[in-house]
Amino acid sequence: MDRPRPYLDYAATTPLDPRVHAAMMACYDARGLVANPASPHRAGALAGEVIDRATEAIRDYLGDPHWQVVWTSGATEADNLAILGTAEALAQRRRGRDRILITATEHAAVTMAARAASRHGFAIERLPVDAMGRLTPEALADALDERVALVSIAPVNNETGVLQAMPALAPMVHDAGALLHLDAAQSGGRVDAAAAAYDQADMVSLSGHKFYGPKGIGALCLRPSVRVAPQLHGGGQQQGMRSGTLPVPLIAGLGEAFRLADDAAERDRQWSLRDSLLAGLAPLGGVVLNTPAEASPHILSVSFAGVHGAALRAHLDGLDVGFGSACSSHEGASSVLRAMQRPEPLAHATLRLSLGRFTDGSDITQVIERVGETVDRLRRVSPVWRALARGQDIGALYSTTTPLEVA
Known part of the structure; x- marks a missing residue:
């Protein structure tokens, strides 16, 4: 009998954990959970409770009950909402900060969103890394000034796995008065939360299929004080930050994935x-x-x-x-x-x-x-x-x- 074929491409996408699958199937099978969670009836309320439980799972993972969780189609949309949403919101308030910093090794979802933010008058600058892909505190310090509005860093790089020294880098961003966004698609559920410095971030992007959850679901987690301009418009769901009917089974799966964090x-x-x-x-x-x-x-x-x-x-x-x-x-x-x-x-x-x-x-x-x-x-x-x-x-x-x- 042939040996099972090895799969060593988890950084691209992970298999669905059977326990996550079971949590999703419970939503499809249970009477009432097929409803739109925005509907003002009992079936809608039951679907809403599933979303509330998933929200609490994300907050528990990030270690703070005050995170606002905005459900998205994945980390790419979450990155776009974080970067473009911040740029547009700041441009509307005509604040004096007009620089966005990203590392030179960021995922295309970050680099392309940052490039698009330039249409709002922001200068986009790529921070150099050393020969092993690390952003040094010295390189970050050289780039920070009173004009920096946002810094976006992936705690774990999607190609090399390098773990950035976030406990040292994050305070520098805040000392400069800038917002810190973390693209946590590769770090979410995998590395120690303290090493990823989620507790020091203003925005965190998460992905389902990068961590044993379903494809098509992710989240942007925001501090209560952070304001982003919506990039999808419609029925005003999720406090108007991301319109669209919420996919209850996918959200249940993402919540379960983070309850089962490594x-x-x-x-x-x-x-x-x-x-x-x-x-x-x-x-x-x-x-x-x-x-x-x-x-x-x-x-x-x-x-x-x-x-x-x-x-x-x-x-x-x-x-x-x-x-x-x-x-x-x-x-x-x-x-x-x-x-x-x-x-x-x-x-x-x-x-x-x-x-x-x-x-x-x-x-x-x-x-x-x-x-x-x-x-x-x-x-x-x-x-x-x-x-x-x-x-x-x-x-x-x-x-x-x-x-x-x-x-």
């Missing part, structure tokens, strides 16, 4: 699996790390020196792993790796291996075997690999002065 034991299990994955790939040699030690346990990004990127992708066709960000249709090397100053050929020869709650040791073993066989085969015809094998410096071969950490 605990320390599950994070340790994933760390162990990720360590085994790296230990199995390291003997190949020339394995360049794009993921630093300070990272989420579920993502490992590695580049293979002496391997042609297109050939790697073609020979691994059918293996469920990531080749960068699955949420983007960009051409060329990953913008994240470019911001980390990875040479273009090396950036193309990159795998993002991401795991999760349902990954086991057999999955890790199969991926190590398949990737190892492929890399060995491709290197047999690689002049770059032959030069590396003769002892030539990897930086010189790839014409870069950026430090490259090899596993």
Whole structure:
């Protein structure tokens, strides 16, 4: 019998947890829960109670009962509401702050929303990161001034898993009088809440399908004092911030997903699996790390020196792993790796291996075997690999002065 096919693309989307599925099915099956929660009758009230319970689950996860939870179609819409909504609201009040800062490694949902905010008169500036994708306090301090209105940072990067030093960065944003938005699509439910600094944020974007919940649902969580201009107009639901009939089963699923957030034991299990994955790939040699030690346990990004990127992708066709960000249709090397100053050929020869709650040791073993066989085969015809094998410096071969950490 064939072994089950391994799935190591959890950063793109996660399997639906059966317990989340059960919570959703209870909404579909239970009499009365099919109603519109805005309807002024008993069936509508029952549906509203489901939403209230999910709201409390999100607030409990974030550690504060005062968060306002605005349900969205996912983190992309939540990011747009946070950034464009803030820009439009500030422009209407004609405040003097006209700069928005984002890191150079943000997801396209943030970068494109920030670009769109420029139509409201905001200057959009990308903060540089170091060779391992970290925003340093020094770089943030250099950019902050009294004109900064909003800073948007992902606590966990979607391609490399780097964990930004949010406990150090967040107070700097507030000291400058700016709002802090966190794109928590990859950190929500996975990393320790203190490390992600949700308690110091003004807005937090969450996603269902990135954390064992259903696709098509997310949330923007706001402090009571934060005002955003709505980007969807209609019946005035959710205090007018996001009109549209609420999808009760999807919201119930998202609430259940965050009730089941990873605990320390599950994070340790994933760390162990990720360590085994790296230990199995390291003997190949020339394995360049794009993921630093300070990272989420579920993502490992590695580049293979002496391997042609297109050939790697073609020979691994059918293996469920990531080749960068699955949420983007960009051409060329990953913008994240470019911001980390990875040479273009090396950036193309990159795998993002991401795991999760349902990954086991057999999955890790199969991926190590398949990737190892492929890399060995491709290197047999690689002049770059032959030069590396003769002892030539990897930086010189790839014409870069950026430090490259090899596993």
